[in-house]
Each structure stands twice: as C-alpha cells, then as structure tokens.
C-alpha cells in the first residue's frame with residue numbers, strides 16, 4: 001500500500017481574528033475558562049485511565065460495575081471490561097424516576113405538505129419514548145431478532161428511526177442505519193457485508209413534496225445478485241414496514257410485516273438486556289479509498305461515554321435547552337448527536353424531516369423561532385447554501401433564542417464562519433467547530449464554548465482525554481505552522497473497534513501509516529497557539545457537501561455502465577459543497593460522446609450509489625493520464641478539473657499529449 005506523503009499537504013489559510021467567549025456565557029458554562037480547560041485536559045491525557053474511570057463511573061448507569069478500564073493490544077482496544085450496561089437504559093430508563101420523565105425527549109417537525117399546510121408536529125416525552133422503544137423491542141423479538149443479530153434501518157427522518165435504533169440497543173441487536181438517500185444497490189451491499197437478518201423501512205419518505213419509495217428500493221435490493229448469480233441478501237428473514245406516506249407498496253407474505261400491526265401483539269414491558277461493555281452497538285458504513293464501503297464498528301460503553309461527555313461539554317447542555325442537530329440519522333452525526341449523546345444527558349432534541357429550502361429557504365429559521373431553539377448544530381455546506389440564498393430569509397425570523405452554534409463535517413471557511421456568527425448568531429453566540437469522524441464516534445477537536453477563544457476556520461483544541469498530533473512521514477511531530485498528518489496518539493473510549501469482518505483492513509487503514517498511532521487520513525497544521533487547522537483529506541476520499549465519497553466507488557459505478565471504458569474521479573474546490581465531483585470518462589470504441597450520455601452517466605451513479613454521489617461534471621476524454629505502471633495520475637486531473645496550470649513532475653506520464661488535450665477541454 002502506498003503511503004500518502006505528508007509533504008503534499010498545503011495550507012494557505014491565514015486568519016488573525018480571535019473571538020473570546022462572552023463573560024455572561026462563561027459564567028454559566030460547565031467549563032468557564034481556558035486555564036481550567038487546560039488543567040483538566042493535561043490531567044486527562046497524562047493519566048487517561050484515571051480520567052476515564054472517573055467519568056465512566058460518574059456518567060453511566062451500570063448494571064454491573066467494570067473491573068478494568070482499558071485493555072490495549074494495539075490496534076485493538078477493550079474499555080471498561082467486566083462491566084454490564086444497556087444503552088437504551090442509559091438514555092431512557094434512567095430518567096423515569098426524575099422530573100425529566102415528562103420532559104420532551106424528541107420534538108419532531110414533519111415536512112410541510114405540498115398544499116402549503118404546515119408540517120406535522122410530534123413530541124415524545126422521555127416516558128413516552130421509553131414506552132415506544134420497549135414496545136418496538138418486543139416487536140423485534142417477536143420477529144426473530146436477538147442479541148448480536150444485525151438489523152438494517154432504512155427510514156426517513158421520523159421519530160421511529162430513533163425508536164428503532166434504541167429498540168435494537170435494548171435487546172443487544174446491532175443496528176446499521178442506511179441513509180434514506182441511498183439506492184437499492186447500496187442497501188443490498190450493506191446487507192451482504194454485515195449479514196443482516198432484518199430490514200426496518202417505511203413505505204416512503206417525504207422529500208421536497210415528493211415521496212421517496214423506500215420500501216420499493218428494499219424490494220429491489222432483496223432481488224439483487226452478484227456476478228455469479230448469488231443472492232446478496234439471502235440472510236434477510238423479515239422486513240418491518242412503517243406506514244408514513246400511505247403510498248402503495250407490495251407486502252411479501254411471511255417476509256414483510258407492518259410496524260403498526262405488530263404493535264397490537266406486544267406488551268410495553270421489555271427489560272433492558274444486560275450487555276457487556278464491549279458488546280457491538282452498531283455498524284455504520286462509510287467510504288474508503290478502495291471501492292468497498294467500510295463497516296465501522298462501535299461498541300457499547302465507550303461509545304456511550306464519548307457521546308455523552310462531548311454533548312454535555314461541547315454543547316454546554318442545560319436542562320432548559322432546545323437542541324437541534326440538523327444531520328440525518330443515517331450519518332454518524334445523527335447517531336451521536338441527535339440520538340445517543342443528547343438522550344444520555346436528558347436533553348430535548350429536535351428532529352426535522354425535510355429539506356432546508358422546502359417550501360422556502362427560511363425553513364430552518366422558521367423552526368428555530370417556532371420552538372425557541374437554543375443550540376443549532378449544522379454543516380458548513382448548509383451554511384454556504386444559506387449564504388447564497390440571502391440574508392433576507394433568516395432576517396424574517398426571531399432567532400434570539402439561539403445561544404450556541406455548532407459546525408461539523410468539513411473545514412468551515414472563515415467567510416462562512418463570519419456569516420454564521422453575525423447573521424445567525426447575532427454576533428452573540430459562540431461557534432463550536434467540531435472535528436471528528438465516523439471512526440472516532442464522538443467529537444475530538446473542538447472549542448469548549450465558555451472557555452476557548454475561537455478563530456474562524458479552526459476546530460481549535462482537543463477534547464478531554466484526546467491526544468492528537470501533527471506528524472511527518474516518519475511519525476515525528478512537525479514544527480508549528482507546518483502541514484502534516486493528523487494522528488491520535490492514545491486510544492479513547494469511543495474509538496471504532498474495527499471494520500466489520502475485516503481486521504486486516506482496519507490495521508492497514510488506520511494503524512500502519514504512522515507507527516503506534518491512529519491515522520485520521522486528514523492533513524493538518526497547528527498554529528502558534530496549538531490550534532488545529534484541518535486542511536482536508538489526504539487520500540482519495542472526497543468530502544462533497546459534508547458527505548465522504550470514495551472516488552474509487554464512483555469510478556467503479558461508472559465503469560459498470562456499458563458505454564464506459566475507464567473513469568477517473570477527482571474533486572475540485574466548490575464554494576457551496578466544499579468539493580465537487582468531476583469525472584473523466586473514456587468511452588468504449590464506437591460509443592458517441594453526447595450530452596445525453598453525460599446525463600445518463602450522472603443518473604447511473606445516482607442509481608448505483610445515491611444522489612449525493614452524482615457528479616457535478618462529466619468530461620469525456622480520449623485517454624486518461626497514466627504513469628507507466630498504469631496508475632492514473634490524479635494529481636494532474638485535479639489540476640485540470642479546477643482549471644489550474646499543470647504543475648509538477650510529468651516525467652512519469654505515459655503520453656504527454658493527453659494532458660494538453662484534457663486541459664483544452666477537447667472532447
């Protein structure tokens with residue numbers, strides 16, 4: 001495996017503005033000063049086991065206490081061994097004897113109807129959510145699911161998505177949520193990879209007034225075969241279907257059952273299974289640099305502790321907050337910061353079903369005003385879209401309830417940061433720019449809003465117990481203000497436990513690049529204050545609108561089209577989405593290069609992978625620039641895609657005329 005050289009990571013951003021937390025904010029915050037943060041952080045990384053032991057005892061409810069804090073056999077970690085606990089009990093049951101029992105756990109706002117009627121509204125208190133989770137956990141059991149079984153959840157953004165996740169955790173089933181925007185093929189691949197026994201889906205989901213036919217996609221997925229004619233999904237025994245849109249669906253006898261009908265057969269009592277600290281909790285698929293998505297595996301106690309602690313300190317949660325994370329539950333942000341982190345803290349989390357610009361671009365601001373949202377956690381790609389739509393939309397609404405803003409998913413450019421700060425935050429709300437990954441489970445580098453002075457564009461400093469460093473190719477720390485690879489030096493409780501079914505790939509991907517450290521795949525530099533500035537991924541995974549997309553995955557989808565000979569996919573900087581996908585395609589002999597075909601290819605990728613991966617540009621090429629060993633030279637393609645001059649070494653290039661043709665846009 002070739003190593004990504006750290007020397008290629010450049011960072012040109014210079015930013016001198018500093019925003020100190022307001023005195024009134026700090027006075028009420030959990031952590032009130034930078035000095036206090038630094039003291040606690042230093043202690044936490046000097047004696048990590050002592051720190052995590054204390055936190056695990058204080059924050060989690062144990063059915064049986066743990067006996068050992070950490071067993072570390074690089075790269076495999078076991079945290080809090082000997083202990084038993086249950087995630088749903090930590091999120092729900094623990095609040096039932098307190099005033100929190102009748103507080104809103106989830107406030108759900110549906111997508112407005114096409115006829116202009118406002119969206120539906122549902123509120124579930126902790127007590128109600130607990131009851132629904134227990135009932136649905138009994139439905140799972142009734143349909144043959146027990147501890148350790150894998151369950152695919154393919155649902156729109158409705159409370160039942162959270163109910164299904166929590167119900168799995170209640171009985172120790174391992175959920176794998178598949179984003180509702182993914183295609184039948186993606187669903188089938190994930191079922192096959194984790195050997196899932198069940199799919200939980202709905203008839204459809206609303207998106208900008210249209211119905212997305214989720215159940216139909218599942219039906220299609222369950223018919224797919226591999227090249228050898230083997231079914232991809234023969235492990236599936238049952239499909240549970242939620243009625244959401246009342247669109248027509250086919251129900252297969254013996255296999256498909258309705259969610260609401262099943263509830264008639266079950267009681268609302270379901271004791272929480274006592275699970276080992278290291279019991280697998282969920283698998284979430286994310287793009288890797290080779291074609292196949294990686295099933296990132298998280299386990300019970302460590303993940304719960306990480307999401308609980310970070311939610312509490314990073315969002316500075318208070319009992320009276322109305323907290324809104326706008327991510328989809330199909331992404332890790334939705335797992336950690338809509339469901340598990342907030343509920344484990346007894347917070348009130350808002351969940352919105354629809355798009356930010358449906359029916360009009362003020363949808364988010366309307367919701368904030370309606371519910372008095374106090375904390376908003378969203379992504380730079382959304383912020384850039386809001387900027388483009390214009391200030392008049394947020395200005396129409398009273399956003400004075402907001403007290404804290406968050407950002408996640410990609411580096412936030414200073415311009416977007418300032419807009420977020422001024423137009424949405426009214427100049428008064430701290431911004432927490434949180435760096436983390438599907439693999440890290442919870443936030444790793446982040447300001448603490450009452451303590452850390454912020455600078456637009458940096459995620460600032462590490463969270464408690466986290467020891468990140470920027471290193472060169474030999475793994476040595478680089479001087480301040482020098483680009484390098486971002487690594488984490490010590491294990492932490494919410495770290496991934498592996499890639500499902502592929503220990504070798506887990507080792508290769510994360511633990512061989514820099515000896516003895518977890519390699520994040522991100523390029524980074526630290527400034528004179530030690531603040532971490534992420535400069536993007538250094539492998540071939542692109543970050544398009546906050547979604548990680550593996551170029552290899554898109555390439556293999558393209559090549560699966562009968563007209564395509566070869567394809568190379570690269571990113572070019574995009575103001576709105578962070579990165580835009582540009583595909584260079586060579587066609588099979590005799591196939592005509594037409595605009596219709598470009599469109600067909602875009603749709604083909606949409607079908608194979610999902611709409612998020614639809615390329616922004618398809619370019620036909622006579623040939624692709626390759627090294628003599630046959631490797632496509634992406635570096636050159638990237639420069640061409642962004643209209644730059646071709647720089648650097650082209651001596652290994654097989655046919656130099658290819659470059660001139662590609663750059664001139666000749667087709």
Ligand code: WTA
Nearest residue numbers: 408409410411433434435436437438522534
């Ligand atoms: C990028 C999302 C800069 C980064 C939680 C990381 C960020 C990848 C930030 C993980 C941030 C996420 N600043 N870059 N605040 N947050 N990233 O797995 O490249 O979908 O490695 O997890 O997104 O994406 P993932």
